[in-house]
Every structure is written in structure tokens, then in C-alpha cells.
Amino acid sequence: MIPRTVYEPEHEMFRDSVRRFLEKEAVPFHGDWEKAGQIDRALWKKAGAQGFLCPTVPEAFGGVGADFRYNAIVDEEVARLGLTGIGFGLHSDIVAPYLIHHGSEFLKEKYLPGMVSGDIVTAIAMTEPAAGSDLQGVKTTAVRDGDHYLINGSKTFITNGQLADMVIVVCKTDPAAGANGTSLFVVDAGVEGFSKGQNLEKIGMKAQDTSELFFQDVRVPQENLLGKAGMGFAYLMQELPQERLSVGVNAVANAEAALEWTTEYVREREAFGKPLAKFQNTRFKLAELATEVSVARTFLDRCLDLHIQGQLDVPTAAQVKLWCTDMQCRVLDECLQLHGGYGYMWEYPIARAWADARVQRIYAGTNEIMKEIIARSLV
Numbered sequence: 001m002i003p004r005t006v007y008e009p010e011h012e013m014f015r016d017s018v019r020r021f022l023e024k025e026a027v028p029f030h031g032d033w034e035k036a037g038q039i040d041r042a043l044w045k046k047a048g049a050q051g052f053l054c055p056t057v058p059e060a061f062g063g064v065g066a067d068f069r070y071n072a073i074v075d076e077e078v079a080r081l082g083l084t085g086i087g088f089g090l091h092s093d094i095v096a097p098y099l100i101h102h103g104s105e106f107l108k109e110k111y112l113p114g115m116v117s118g119d120i121v122t123a124i125a126m127t128e129p130a131a132g133s134d135l136q137g138v139k140t141t142a143v144r145d146g147d148h149y150l151i152n153g154s155k156t157f158i159t160n161g162q163l164a165d166m167v168i169v170v171c172k173t174d175p176a177a178g179a180n181g182t183s184l185f186v187v188d189a190g191v192e193g194f195s196k197g198q199n200l201e202k203i204g205m206k207a208q209d210t211s212e213l214f215f216q217d218v219r220v221p222q223e224n225l226l227g228k229a230g231m232g233f234a235y236l237m238q239e240l241p242q243e244r245l246s247v248g249v250n251a252v253a254n255a256e257a258a259l260e261w262t263t264e265y266v267r268e269r270e271a272f273g274k275p276l277a278k279f280q281n282t283r284f285k286l287a288e289l290a291t292e293v294s295v296a297r298t299f300l301d302r303c304l305d306l307h308i309q310g311q312l313d314v315p316t317a318a319q320v321k322l323w324c325t326d327m328q329c330r331v332l333d334e335c336l337q338l339h340g341g342y343g344y345m346w347e348y349p350i351a352r353a354w355a356d357a358r359v360q361r362i363y364a365g366t367n368e369i370m371k372e373i374i375a376r377s378l379v
Helices: 009-025 027-036 042-049 068-080 088-102 105-117 175-181 232-268 280-308 314-338 340-344 349-361 367-378
Strands: 122-125 141-145 148-159 166-172 182-188 194-199 210-221
Touching: 009 027, 009 042, 009 068, 042 105, 068 088, 068 232, 068 280, 088 105, 088 122, 088 182, 088 232, 122 148, 141 166, 148 166, 148 182, 166 210, 166 232, 175 182, 175 232, 182 210, 182 232, 232 280, 232 314, 232 349, 280 314, 314 340, 314 349, 314 367, 340 349
Parallel strands: 122 166
Antiparallel strands: 141 148, 148 210, 166 182, 194 210
């Protein structure tokens, strides 16, 4: 394997702490959380106490002001252990930057310390029943009413939806203005008119609470507007590269883990009187998969390095998301095949990983949208 140079020794010390924490506090319980449809809320506070939430939040708001590599390490270890119910990445990698980069001092002081400690769990509500990757097509509205806005509409497929204490909601403040009429609002759970629908039943990621959200004349004060009115679409475009990089981080770490599980399995499992690893087909398949994972890891690490330097652009982030998630699904499918019938059994990690990975090519913008973004940059 090509040596990784993106991380320093202090990052690897942090990784060891994260891995030990997850092996103790999450791995033994994840099966139960899958049955419950969400993780134990207490895990958020335990993670916060260890400094594993929102590492990039400045010290003034309770964080440590670290760079994104610390977020990536948490993402990698969660993915490596198959803990897809844990929504730390959405909370730390996606929601926190909106507040850090675009929030007023009031909003930062109100929410960031609780996000770091795990007392506040967050979500972002973009997708609607009739608007997914096309963010300009959202129908949820926020209409000015004196010093407040009235929000009406619905969202779906919202990660952390059931546990969320605060949600960033994408709304149209001027439907006639297209992208320039989109704004972001911070909405607290429990306010009148804001309700959470059912915890959606998915084919994978069964321990992740994914919900419908409904807004009926939800009254939010003007200070809950995130940034400036009409700038929401620009903010979304600015933050999406990090979100897509995070998806790539998860994809590669999970594929590496699947390759390790499969290599161990074929060494032990016998057919026709000898281990599966002795068959040429098995060895050739493993060679192909190891090469794919190595290529993806090298590309991803370079993009992570670019991101730390503030140089990861939108088309390259789209390439990361496209390549790494397609690779992840190919690798997991081949690894499941090498497990034979046992690969189809839910008790085996490869079965869970295979089902969980399919959504990676859909959220954060479908891979077809990634191709469009890349193509536009070329022609």
C-alpha cells in the first residue's frame, strides 16, 4: 500500500482514541440500534466529552479550531467499523461549517458550544418529496412577517431527523428569483408548527434516523436567517465540496475494511478441500479490488490535502464523490460474492456494508449530477 502522507503523528494519536471509543461505545450496540432505527442519544454526549464532535469549531465557541483532517479521521473510523447509524459526519462536516462560515455571532454562540458537547444534535433539510439533487427546485417557503419569517413546506430523507434539536432549512424567500431567491434558516425542534414524521424504513443504514419533516406556519425570528437573504444557494454551493469529500472519505475507508474482511474470510473458508484463497479466481479478484482501493485512496488523500489548503474546487470534489462511491459499490459487490451465501446473511458485516453503501451514489448529489458538474468544467 502506498504510504499515506496527509496525516501527521498527532492525527494518528487522535485516530487511536476515536477507534478505541467506537469499539467500546458503539460496536457492541449497533445491532440493537439497527432494530431501534436510531442510535442511543447518549453516544452524542459521550463523543462530545471526548472531543470527537465538530473539531473545526473555533475555541471561542467551545471547539479546538482543528483542521478538517480530524473530521476525516472520525469519518474513516466510523466507516471502517461499519457504524452507519452514527450521524457525526453530517453534524460536524456539513452543518457546523454553515454556522462557522455564515452564522451571526448570536447563532454561533447559541448553537456551536452545544454542538461540540453533543447536547445539540443537528440536521440540514434540503431534500423535498419533489426536489432532490435539483436544489433550485425546492418549494418550501419563508415569507417575511414583520420581524419574523413564516416557513411552510416539507422535507424528506433528512439524516439525524428524529434526534435533531436544530435543523438548517433550505427555503425560498423569493420564488420568482430562482437560485437568488433561496435562503437558509435555523429552526429549533419543538417550535410550534414544526413536526417530525415517521422514521423512514430504508434498505440499508438501518440504525440511522432518517425522517420526514413538516413545517406549517413555523414562525422563526429574523435573527435565525443564516447569512443574508437570497444567498442560500450560493452558500450551498460553497459548502457542498466538503460534503462530497466527506462522502468519498467514508467510501474509501469502508471499501478498505471490506477488502480486509474478505481477505480474512477466503483464507479460512474452504471449498473442494482447500481454502478459497488458493483458487486463482479468488486471488485475481482480490488483486483487482486491492488495486482499485489503492487508486481511490491515493486520489482521495491528494484531494484531502488540497482541501486543507483551501484549493479543492467544485469539479474535483465531484470527481471524488463519483469515483470513490462507484468504486465502493463495485468492491463491496465483489467482496459479497466471494463470501458466497454467507455474504447474503445480515449477521456478516459485508452484507450490512453492501446494503448501506448503495445510498452513497445518491445523496450529496447523485452521481449523474456529479458527471454533469465535471462535464460543465470541461466544455
